[in-house]
Amino acid sequence: MKWFQGPTQTTRSEHIEDYAIRKIPSYYRWPIPAIIAVLLGNSTAMFFFTFGAQLSYVVGWPDMLWPLSYFFIGSTIIGMMMIRLASKEGLTIDLMTRGMGFGYMGSAVTSFIYGMNYVFYFLFEGTIVTHAISLYFHVEFDAVEGTLIFGALGLVKLLFVWYGMKALQIFQTWGVVIYALLLGLCLYQLTHHYQVAGPDRWVLPWLPEHSMWIAFMMANGQMVFQGLMAADYGRFAKENSGYRGGFLAMIGMLVPMFVTILIGPLFAYTLMPTITGGDAKMLAADSGYVFPKVIGIWGVLFVLVTQFRVNVMNLYSGSLALSNTFSLAFRFKPGRQFWMIIVYVLGCVFYSFNIVQYLENWLAITGILTNTWIFIMLADHYVCRKLLRLGPTDFIEYRRPFLYRWNPTGLISLGFGVSVGVFGMLGLYPIYYASFLSMIVGAVLHIILTAATRGFYYFTEFPYDRETHWIPPSYYRGKAPDG
Known part of the structure; x- marks a missing residue:
């Protein structure tokens, strides 16, 4: 039964909060x-x-x-x-x-x-x-x-x-x-x-x-x-x-x-x-x-x-x-x-x-947004970081002091991708293509924008307390591990 048993030496407050906004x-x-x-x-x-x-x-x-x-x-x-x-x-x-x-x-x-x-x-x-x-x-x-x-x-x-x-x-x-x-x-x-x-x-x-x-x-x-x-x-x-x-x-x-x-x-x-x-x-x-x-x-x-x-x-x-x-x-x-x-x-x-009557329309829109969002994240890690080496792959920074408030590469890509999907919902092209086009367009555009900005928006300053094996390429323009 130990395969189904979680951590035992934990506190009640940990169970309540469950690290919702912190690292586990x-x-x-x-x-x-x-x-x-x-x-x-x-x-x-x-x-x-x-x-x-x-x-x-x-x-x-x-x-x-x-x-x-x-x-x-x-x-x-x-x-x-x-x-x-x-x-x-x-x-x-x-x-x-x-x-x-x-x-x-x-x-x-x-x-x-x-x-x-x-x-x-x-x-x-x-x-x-x-x-x-x-x-x-x-x-x-x-x-x-x-x-x-x-x-x-x-x-x-x-x-x-x-x-x-x-x-x-x-x-x-x-x-x-x-x-x-x-x-x-x-x-x-x-x-x-x-x-x-x-x-x-x-x-x-x-x-x-x-x-x-x-x-x-x-x-x-x-x-x-x-x-x-x-x-x-x-x-x-x-x-x-x-x-x-x-x-x-x-x-x-x-x-x-x-x-x-x-x-x-x-x-x-x-x-x-x-x-x-x-x-x-x-x-x-x-x-x-x-x-x-x-x-x-x-x-x-x-x-x-x-x-x-x-x-x-x-x-x-x-x-x-x-x-x-x-x-x-x-x-x-x-x-x-x-x-x-x-x-x-x-x-x-x-x-x-009786908002449930609008459920189908809401889930269609958020489904397009969710698909586009996750494909952008996967493109960021596996293409922008791993393939193009524009960011570290051995950690993901989440703390406010080291990040920009708004990273335009992901947000513009998300907005553009979702807009393409919404056009399908409005009947400008067959709706059954909408979720596919939005997630592909969003991911591809994110790769293009991140490459064009050469990784500039990943960090406001590189996190000094993070160990990394990442060596930025010569074309990288963001904050680097050596400052």
Whole structure:
């Protein structure tokens, strides 16, 4: 069991703050299996049942395997690289962003959007379980009663994540056992009381034009985000975990995720013929409807447990991002727990005003921004630093005294890349190209701008307390190790 055990000689305050805006010390590291146990909460989210069903509606079987393979391979590579950087540095993605092309105030911008992303994920996931409870107990979903259910469940989630990674690891380890038992019960009921529709029934009679591009767009939106989320927890891995540790963490998270995705169309196509009222296709992809229909009150409990497991992660990651934003922009440092409460309160407010109806548009925009942001960071490390040698590769500086407030190379690239994506959303070209073009344009432009400025914006002064093997090339124009 030591593989699943985190650090023991730690303080209560460390568990609460969880090094949200500081470097993680060596003694506060976790083994890879313990990190995978936490990431399983994300792997089994109800979102992925719905994602799998919707993907099958777009391209059917076996064509859905192509975008899923792209998702799996791309996410593994991106997550492996990001976890390797995060664990080596012991920093959150937001802290690393400071020194990787954005500057310390520039990272506050990306952190804020990233944090708001988690507010909307918290809203979406919480809506599913509220929907399940409302349907089963015949309560008005979009009335005051629904808001009270959403708020009460959110308070319980706050308790589970109050003590950070330590509490998350315990909760997720035991939660996966309950999840597996209830999923097993649901599959048993499905196979014994319904005419099961296997993959041969997921085949579409014909493939609509551009449907494969739409499927790849759906996969692309999740590919980068999953690697990004994994890195927020992968930062707790031992410093020498390297690419191997990152690879194992991603495989441990993605394999159960893809099982969940493939179960989605299994339920959808099996139940669709039995649904007589409403939009059968939409309801068959709605986890809040499907599981209570198959196993009754146990289905409500299944949705409840599953959504708790992923939404505590949304609360946690959102609090990390907002901590970084406000500590930089306003030097306001009330602590990670404060920002967890803010994520919860915003979720309740947005739910009561039915903001969820705009969720798709918001996630499309932030998905474009997130993809572009992370590709810029990867281009910065692997091209600008490793290939062009315009910055050190043996450390990433995150401290304010050594960094520019704004690094124009990353910010201009991000703005330009996102603008290209938004033009697609506005209909100036097919929207399914948007996320691909934005992340490629942003990364390429960052390389061009960093090369043109010859690394000038990496440091205001080179950090005197950092050891480095980096020898700047003759064309470098920034602050060098020798002053």
